[in-house]
Amino acid sequence: xxxxxxxxxxxxxxxxxxxxxxxxxxxxxxxxxxxxxxxxxxxxxxxxxxxxxxxxxxxxxxxxxxxxxxxxxxxxxxxxxxxxxxxxxxxxxxxxxxxxxxxxxxxxxxxxxxxxxxxxxxxxxxxxxxxxxxxxxxxxxxxxxxxxxxxxxxxxxxxxxxxxxxxxxxxxxxxxxxxxxxxxxxxxxxxxxxxxxxxxxxxxxxxxxxxxxxxxxxxxxxxxxxxxxxxxxxxxxxxxxxxxxxxxxxxxxxxx
DNA sequence: ATGGTGGTAGGACCA
Numbered sequence: 001x002x003x004x005x006x007x008x009x010x011x012x013x014x015x016x017x018x019x020x021x022x023x024x025x026x027x028x029x030x031x032x033x034x035x036x037x038x039x040x041x042x043x044x045x046x047x048x049x050x051x052x053x054x055x056x057x058x059x060x061x062x063x064x065x066x067x068x069x070x071x072x073x074x075x076x077x078x079x080x081x082x083x084x085x086x087x088x089x090x091x092x093x094x095x096x097x098x099x100x101x102x103x104x105x106x107x108x109x110x111x112x113x114x115x116x117x118x119x120x121x122x123x124x125x126x127x128x129x130x131x132x133x134x135x136x137x138x139x140x141x142x143x144x145x146x147x148x149x150x151x152x153x154x155x156x157x158x159x160x161x162x163x164x165x166x167x168x169x170x171x172x173x174x175x176x177x178x179x180x181x182x183x184x185x186x187x188x189x190x191x192x193x194x195x196x197x198x199x200x201x202x203x204x205x206x207x208x209x210x211x212x213x214x215x216x217x218x219x220x221x222x223x224x225x226x227x228x229x230x231x232x233x234x235x236x237x238x239x240x241x242x243x244x245x246x247x248x249x250x251x252x253x254x255x256x
Numbered sequence: 257a258t259g260g261t262g263g264t265a266g267g268a269c270c271a
Contacts (some may be wrong), residue, residue: 009262009263009271010262010263010264012263013262013263013264034263034271036263036264037264060264061263061264061265061269061270062264062269062270062271109270109271111270111271117270149271162257203260203261203271204260204261204262204271205259205260205261205262205271206257206259206260206261207260207261244262246262247261247262247271
């Protein structure tokens with residue numbers, strides 16, 4: 001089973017590229033973030049014609065998450081249920097495909113360390129952790145993936161000194177990510193690549209991709225049964241090149 | 257590199 005997570009930065013603006021990429025890579029399951037459209041504006045026909053079922057949890061202009069799958073999508077959950085904070089922002093969708101449960105997250109960016117949205121981000125990550133604990137089992141094949149907007153450590157940062165304690169790299173953010181992992185989830189990418197210099201996001205504003213200045217903030221976290229069955233993981237850099245790319249590259253993983 | 261680019265909008269937001 002080939003799975004992928006990709007912040008597409010508008011599913012409609014990226015539709016031609018998304019369709020080309022689906023045709024080329026033929027993933028079995030795709031977790032999309034930042035679809036940036038309401039459910040009725042989701043390009044249903046194009047996705048269906050490409051051979052995918054889908055479940056979308058979208059809103060106008062901002063956020064929005066979707067799951068695409070060649071096989072049946074079951075037990076869809078939209079948003080965090082039962083938590084303290086209702087989901088006025090649509091950042092979470094979960095579903096099962098075959099024997100794997102997927103939780104797709106678009107984590108709050110946080111703007112800058114100390115900003116109100118920064119504290120929202122840390123609090124929200126705690127809520128998500130609790131919700132996952134209450135609703136899913138790490139004894140099963142569980143994949144918690146998406147745009148986390150957090151680097152694990154300095155290996156994920158092109159210029160660690162410049163980013164020291166900055167947004168996406170601060171110690172509290174990294175601790176929140178580690179805390180989520182502590183329920184029994186591991187970073188699938190690091191099973192295969194221990195070295196520094198692998199990135200998934202490059203800032204449009206600084207022409208980061210052109211200069212190789214990126215961060216690794218998109219992750220596939222896996223429960224032990226999923227992690228053990230994981231045979232490969234890679235960042236698809238090709239999908240970040242060319243005309244009108246998203247600012248994020250897809251991250252893929254193969255499950256046995 | 258404290259500016260810059262991109263998406264959704266149709267003026268500022270968010271990233």
